[in-house]
Amino acid sequence: MSATIAVLPGDYIGPEIMQAGLAVLKAAAAATNFDYQLKAYPFGGAAIDATGEPLPATTLKGAQAADAILLAAIGGPKWDHATQRPEAGLLAIRKALGLFANIRPTQVLPALVPRSPLKDNIVSGTDFVIVRELTSGIYFGEPRELAADHAIDTMVYQASEIERILRAGFELAQTRRNHVTVVDKANVLATSKLWRQIAAQVASDYPTVTVDYEYVDAAAMKIIQQPTHFDVIITENLFGDILSDEAATITGSLGTIPSESRGISGPSLYEPIHGSAPDIAGTGKADPLSMINSVILMLRNSFQAQATADKIAHAVAATLAAGIMTPDLGGTATTESMTSAIIEQIKTKEAMS
Numbered sequence: 032m033s034a035t036i037a038v039l040p041g042d043y044i045g046p047e048i049m050q051a052g053l054a055v056l057k058a059a060a061a062a063t064n065f066d067y068q069l070k071a072y073p074f075g076g077a078a079i080d081a082t083g084e085p086l087p088a089t090t091l092k093g094a095q096a097a098d099a100i101l102l103a104a105i106g107g108p109k110w111d112h113a114t115q116r117p118e119a120g121l122l123a124i125r126k127a128l129g130l131f132a133n134i135r136p137t138q139v140l141p142a143l144v145p146r147s148p149l150k151d152n153i154v155s156g157t158d159f160v161i162v163r164e165l166t167s168g169i170y171f172g173e174p175r176e177l178a179a180d181h182a183i184d185t186m187v188y189q190a191s192e193i194e195r196i197l198r199a200g201f202e203l204a205q206t207r208r209n210h211v212t213v214v215d216k217a218n219v220l221a222t223s224k225l226w227r228q229i230a231a232q233v234a235s236d237y238p239t240v241t242v243d244y245e246y247v248d249a250a251a252m253k254i255i256q257q258p259t260h261f262d263v264i265i266t267e268n269l270f271g272d273i274l275s276d277e278a279a280t281i282t283g284s285l286g287t288i289p290s291e292s293r294g295i296s297g298p299s300l301y302e303p304i305h306g307s308a309p310d311i312a313g314t315g316k317a318d319p320l321s322m323i324n325s326v327i328l329m330l331r332n333s334f335q336a337q338a339t340a341d342k343i344a345h346a347v348a349a350t351l352a353a354g355i356m357t358p359d360l361g362g363t364a365t366t367e368s369m370t371s372a373i374i375e376q377i378k379t380k381e382a383m384s
């Protein structure tokens with residue numbers, strides 16, 4: 032049966048990197064007989080322009096009906112003063128699909144060690160995953176108010192929301208190096224104190240997993256100072272948002288990192304962790320790897336299409352090893368030439384096999 036993929040290209044560099052991801056998917060699927068169909072929907076700023084809403088009902092329905100969702104990125108200055116912002120659509124689709132667990136890998140590929148700002152041997156071997164709670168916390172809490180003389184945001188967590196994300200993280204750790212770091216601000220925040228209590232209970236169900244606790248400020252430092260310490264970091268929505276951009280940077284570039292957002296049931300959503308990069312849109316400088324790596328994650332986790340995913344992963348590694356990379360990694364390739372080089376690798380390997 033053919034896999035149905037909902038495609039949400041979004042704004043600014045979104046359509047540029049989506050085109051790259053889909054071109055690579057097409058080449059790898061042809062080489063491995065992976066059968067799929069794409070259905071594209073407006074989302075974010077593009078949807079506001081087309082329909083007045085960042086998440087039109089047809090887009091949500093299409094996403095719900097798909098086997099997996101590929102999203103590039105939304106938002107940007109064009110909609111800064113619009114009645115509705117594209118980001119509202121992003122929060123709404125995550126909530127509507129119940130995508131509470133956001134998995135953000137941080138892995139320094141061998142070919143990219145010299146491109147990391149850390150560059151030394153602390154970096155090599157860096158391979159950890161941030162498990163970010165995605166549908167609660169301060170991005171969703173009420174009351175929320177913006178007045179001339181004050182503003183309010185509210186951080187709320189239900190115990191059940193904390194427990195399910197902790198369990199997702201512990202389960203993941205069991206498939207990796209059996210180590211969890213719970214990141215919070217339990218010296219100040221009530222929500223974090225509850226996280227620690229529940230983490231201690233959940234940990235007792237996973238005796239093979241070692242656990243440590245870090246305050247978020249210290250964790251931010253340790254990610255730079257000792258990134259190989261981490262295996263699975265579990266944290267709440269806001270902290271995970273911030274720490275994952277920081278962690279991405281030590282891999283060489285924010286422009287390479289994918290993510291998966293999953294719920295209890297229904298399709299997962301795969302997207303780069305970065306935004307729509309309005310500063311480089313239309314220049315050919317957008318790194319397509321974040322989108323291509325999101326395609327790889329989708330193939331592995333939603334479709335168990337390991338051969339197709341491996342085909343792309345090997346082509347990416349070979350392309351980087353040949354020194355072909357976009358300016359964010361210090362190279363001179365364009366989005367298009369990088370994508371073509373990866374497709375060429377897929378076809379060359381196919382011809383040889």
Ligand SMILES: NC(=O)C1=CN([C@@H]2O[C@H](COP(=O)(O)OP(=O)(O)OC[C@H]3O[C@@H](n4cnc5c(N)ncnc54)[C@H](O)[C@@H]3O)[C@@H](O)[C@H]2O)C=CC1
Binds near residue numbers: 285317
């Ligand atoms: N999931 C999503 O769609 C997200 C959307 N946003 C939205 O994106 C818009 C822009 O936000 P920014 O704060 O500028 O963050 P951003 O992540 O778009 O860009 C930050 C920096 O990273 C660079 N960058 C990002 N992706 C890149 C890529 N693939 N290749 C090369 N360089 C890349 C950009 O050029 C920029 O210098 C905002 O409206 C924001 O709300 C932000 C984060 C996530």
Ligand SMILES: CC(C)CC(=O)C(=O)O
Binds near residue numbers: 304
């Ligand atoms: C609208 C934001 C919460 C998007 C973002 O920065 C992210 O998900 O990483």
Ligand SMILES: [Mg+2]
Binds near residue numbers: 272276
């Ligand atoms: Mg973010």
